[in-house]
Amino acid sequence: MRKLTKQSTKTLSAAAVLTAAALTLSACGGGDGDKKQSVADVSMEPGEDKAATVLDRPFKKPDLVLKDTHGKKYDLREQTKGKPVLLYYGYTNCPDVCPLTMSNIAVAKKTLLQKKTVTKAELDKLQVVFVTTDPERDTSKELGTWLKAQDPEFIGLTGDFPTIQASGRTVGINVEPTKKLKNGKFESMHGTQVIAFSPKSDAGYAVYNGKDATAKDYEQDIPKILKGQNP
Secondary structure, three states: OOOOOOOOOOEEOHHHHHHHHOOOOEEOOOOOHHHHOEOOOOOOOOEOOEOEEEEEEEEEOOOOEEEOOOOOEEEHHHHOOOOOEEEEEEOOOOOOHHHHHHHHHHHHHHHHHHOOOOOHHHHOOOEEEEEEOOOOOOOHHHHHHHHHHHOOOOEEEEOOHHHHHHHHHHOOOOEOOOEEOOOOOEEOEEOOEEEEEOOOOOEEEEEEEOOOOOHHHHHHHHHHHHHOOOO
16 A cells, blocks of 8 residues: 655645545554554655645535433534534544544643633634544443543544444544454454544544644644634
């Protein structure tokens, strides 16, 4: 499989991201040895100093209705309309990428407030949405407990797996059913992208690789995402 180099253009089409994402699944949880390696290492790094890939043809926000951490109906499009959004698909039993990604975003938020880069009112507009890829184990209660340890303001969604899988595909994120391994552990294969949606258009216009983006990257980019500007 061809790995895109750092000479790749900063702006990519949604179709290009979909193609690359279809090859980028992370064995995020429970396996040993090669099971923890990605199926295909496809990088979309736009340059030395940029973590985000800006899309020339943004994604539509998934038409997704699930349950939140309180067991209440949550309509993603309706309840995040006109707000900046960071969307991630993962699961709570993931030993590495998922907690690291959420932690990086949480740390970035805290740092922005400490440095007074943005006001709390401005940052409160940011909706960080975590959609589970393992809804059988990630109940509303489990999601709530796990996300609260990261950031109480993070939104967790769970529900019907086919619905979750289909919604991921619309934004280039591949999600496979969770498998139980011979050692009794569970393995969930899913894309690790974080997608930023603009408050101006409600479209997903920037993509981060959750495995590579750091807290510093999010700290630098969130003020722009809050305004719908290119990171």
